[in-house]
Amino acid sequence: MEDNPTSWFMRITVTILFLFLLAPVLLVFPISFSGDQILAFPPSSWSLRWYEALLGNNVMMSAFLTSLGLASVVTVLSLIIAIPASYAIVRLKVTGSEFLFNLFTAPLLLPTIVLGLAILIIFASMGLLATFTGLVIGHLVITLPYALRVLSVSLGNLSLACEEAASSLGAKPLAVFGKVTLPMMAPGIVAATALCFLVSFDEVVITLFLTGPRMTTLPVELFHHVESQADPLVASVSVLLILMTLAVVMIVDRTMGLTKAMASGRAVSMSTVADAT
Amino acid sequence: MTTATFDMPVGAQKPSSTAGIAVALLLPIALVNAIGFILPVFNLARMSFNEALPGGGIAEAFTAANWTGLLQDSFYIELILNSIMVSLGITLATLLVSYPIALYLHRASGAWRTFLTVLVISPLLTSAVVRTYGWIALLAEQGPVANVIASMGFQPPRMMFNTTGVVIGLTEILMPYMILSLMAGFGRLDPKVEEAARTLGATPFRTFWRVILPLTLPGIALGCLLCFVLSISSFITPKLMGGGRVFLLATEIYDQAIVTLNWPLAATLSMLVLIIFGAALAVYSRVLRMIEG
Numbered sequence: 001m002e003d004n005p006t007s008w009f010m011r012i013t014v015t016i017l018f019l020f021l022l023a024p025v026l027l028v029f030p031i032s033f034s035g036d037q038i039l040a041f042p043p044s045s046w047s048l049r050w051y052e053a054l055l056g057n058n059v060m061m062s063a064f065l066t067s068l069g070l071a072s073v074v075t076v077l078s079l080i081i082a083i084p085a086s087y088a089i090v091r092l093k094v095t096g097s098e099f100l101f102n103l104f105t106a107p108l109l110l111p112t113i114v115l116g117l118a119i120l121i122i123f124a125s126m127g128l129l130a131t132f133t134g135l136v137i138g139h140l141v142i143t144l145p146y147a148l149r150v151l152s153v154s155l156g157n158l159s160l161a162c163e164e165a166a167s168s169l170g171a172k173p174l175a176v177f178g179k180v181t182l183p184m185m186a187p188g189i190v191a192a193t194a195l196c197f198l199v200s201f202d203e204v205v206i207t208l209f210l211t212g213p214r215m216t217t218l219p220v221e222l223f224h225h226v227e228s229q230a231d232p233l234v235a236s237v238s239v240l241l242i243l244m245t246l247a248v249v250m251i252v253d254r255t256m257g258l259t260k261a262m263a264s265g266r267a268v269s270m271s272t273v274a275d276a277t
Numbered sequence: 278m279t280t281a282t283f284d285m286p287v288g289a290q291k292p293s294s295t296a297g298i299a300v301a302l303l304l305p306i307a308l309v310n311a312i313g314f315i316l317p318v319f320n321l322a323r324m325s326f327n328e329a330l331p332g333g334g335i336a337e338a339f340t341a342a343n344w345t346g347l348l349q350d351s352f353y354i355e356l357i358l359n360s361i362m363v364s365l366g367i368t369l370a371t372l373l374v375s376y377p378i379a380l381y382l383h384r385a386s387g388a389w390r391t392f393l394t395v396l397v398i399s400p401l402l403t404s405a406v407v408r409t410y411g412w413i414a415l416l417a418e419q420g421p422v423a424n425v426i427a428s429m430g431f432q433p434p435r436m437m438f439n440t441t442g443v444v445i446g447l448t449e450i451l452m453p454y455m456i457l458s459l460m461a462g463f464g465r466l467d468p469k470v471e472e473a474a475r476t477l478g479a480t481p482f483r484t485f486w487r488v489i490l491p492l493t494l495p496g497i498a499l500g501c502l503l504c505f506v507l508s509i510s511s512f513i514t515p516k517l518m519g520g521g522r523v524f525l526l527a528t529e530i531y532d533q534a535i536v537t538l539n540w541p542l543a544a545t546l547s548m549l550v551l552i553i554f555g556a557a558l559a560v561y562s563r564v565l566r567m568i569e570g
């Protein structure tokens with residue numbers, strides 16, 4: 001790096017802008033340890049009272065459990081639905097597969113406020129509002145496009161050689177898929193799993209239209225709480241949300257690193273071919 | 278056994294059975310797409326031509342009353358213009374604060390670049406509610422930002438429950454999108470070209486204005502399109518930081534749908550957002566053609 005005034009000016013500017021970008025997220029951590037009754041920064045004293053308040057808050061805790069269950073169900077269903085779909089689009093190359101891919105990923109192009117309202121009106125007539133089923137379908141609408149995109153890219157990048165070898169050795173199509181294609185898609189499946197879980201767990205706008213007092217998720221409950229009173233309880237819930245995301249990202253990083261290391265040895269994929277036949 | 282099936286590659290079964298399998302594989306995703314996307318969106322478009330009755334009732338009709346009413350009501354005209362102006366302002370502010378970071382990242386290399394890129398992406402993984410709450414803490418009346426301004430001897434302005442707060446919050450929230458778009462468009466920016474300009478005697482400012490900026494215009498156009506579209510449809514931040522005093526398209530859609538229960542009007546406003554999306558896309562492709570051509 002050259003040490004002229006321009007580069008120093010650039011570095012200082014970039015540092016300030018990074019602070020601006022990260023300040024609101026970083027601020028949540030100290031506030032969650034506040035000992036004050038109301039939101040203030042810096043807090044006048046420190047304590048764990050807002051974490052205790054969170055554990056004692058039945059509404060928040062049950063919303064957290066709902067979110068956890070919802071995200072898990074949505075993730076599993078997304079994989080079950082999107083893996084066959086990506087196979088049909090990428091491998092079987094059905095007629096109009098490009099159109100189908102665009103159609104199935106189109107929900108991501110709509111603003112969530114419009115999509116949320118549209119789903120609300122339809123679900124109201126079907127009696128699906130404030131039900132677990134309604135939330136699952138609502139979330140699938142936006143997790144499936146992500147899953148389909150990630151899985152199609154993953155499948156498209158795989159060389160056909162192993163699958164062809166397995167089927168030429170006499171493996172049935174289903175065995176080829178189960179014992180060759182699916183294991184080789186593992187990195188894509190892990191990425192899709194993480195993405196679907198995070199998208200579902202963090203979704204607010206569409207969920208806001210579909211929840212009610214009977215059934216609510218953590219981000220929605222958090223939104224309503226901030227709307228009425230922005231106390232440090234929000235900070236402790238936020239820390240919980242951030243740690244959750246961090247955990248998912250780290251799990252993916254570890255598994256992906258692992259699968260990549262495993263896939264790098266050609267021996268592994270060759271042995272799966274042998275296994276399938 | 279091996280020789281018998283040797284030249285039969287995967288997916289080369291009889292065409293009719295392949296089609297049958299494909300339909301079966303695509304049926305679940307098509308079902309979700311139909312129930313959760315196609316049907317709701319067409320129904321929403323239809324809803325904008327229904328008649329709203331007082332008290333949340335809806336009369337099946339085919340009237341343009343919602344549309345004409347919207348364009349004759351000065352409150353809504355102002356709301357629409359205000360939404361567009363605020364979104365343009367947010368887009369410009371986001372561009373100004375994102376450009377230096379994107380340029381710096383483009384020039385960085387190795388682990389440092391990876392680390393900074395992770396820092397840029399990490400806010401994207403944090404809920405908009407959490408980040409908006411962070412801004413509420415920062416910009417509150419006795420908050421840290423107000424204290425810093427007061428300590429410099431100025432009267433701190435009101436930064437919460439007005440447009441200022443919404444602009445600051447959304448600018449920060451949209452920064453990662455802008456930075457990533459800019460970086461995607463910076464591919465044409467070769468350090469050798471900058472070096473050439475500097476060796477030939479151009480000042481840093483002139484190098485930026487005549488070399489760097491023109492080369493990065495496609496990235497700027499993409500980032501601006503994305504940020505404009507995201508800010509005009511954003512809901513969480515305007516709702517929480519506006520405190521019911523900032524009226525924008527997205528917050529009005531929510532209020533009409535949930536509070537007033539006027540679904541035909543909410544549907545009409547939603548369609549309007551989609552029309553603005555289309556217009557923004559048209560402007561973008563024109564601008565792109567101008568840059569490239």
